[in-house]
Amino acid sequence: MEKQKPFLPNILTSLDPTSARLLASRCRDCGRIGFPARPVCIFCHGRNLEEIQLGRRGRIHTFTICRMPVADLKAPYAIGYVDLPEGVRVFTRISGWEEKGLEIGMEMEMETGRLYEAEGEAVVAYQFHPVEGWRGDQPVAPTKDDDHA
Numbered sequence: 001m002e003k004q005k006p007f008l009p010n011i012l013t014s015l016d017p018t019s020a021r022l023l024a025s026r027c028r029d030c031g032r033i034g035f036p037a038r039p040v041c042i043f044c045h046g047r048n049l050e051e052i053q054l055g056r057r058g059r060i061h062t063f064t065i066c067r068m069p070v071a072d073l074k075a076p077y078a079i080g081y082v083d084l085p086e087g088v089r090v091f092t093r094i095s096g097w098e099e100k101g102l103e104i105g106m107e108m109e110m111e112t113g114r115l116y117e118a119e120g121e122a123v124v125a126y127q128f129h130p131v132e133g134w135r136g137d138q139p140v141a142p143t144k145d146d147d148h149a
């Protein structure tokens, strides 16, 4: 298996496609959650933070299909924002959209995927794909810790 590394440090719990979670910070002073995790709260500038793991499912806030290749991304590719139940809006690459397309409000699930290769290593990032059989009138299912057993 080729060597893999995350595209940024301290952003994913692992590189496993089906169990990795995003790392964020919760401020013990104002209670708000910032992503990615930081040593200083982006809302109140407090330093009393704890690291938390975000849920793997959310909904598309907005998206776009890019038809011009850039650097290591072949066109077309999709990017957008996904709202997670913790109140965090995550900017992300979107996978698995080619067949059925995307809709605002669609339920999405996080996975990891190869972003590009550098110095013989696969650089891996988080991305979100549409949940099979999603329904817009149902609440997003919370991530249970046993979901990725």
Ligand SMILES: [Zn+2]
Pocket (backbone or CB within 6 Å): 027, 028, 029, 030, 031, 032, 041, 042, 043, 044, 045, 046
């Ligand atoms: Zn704060």
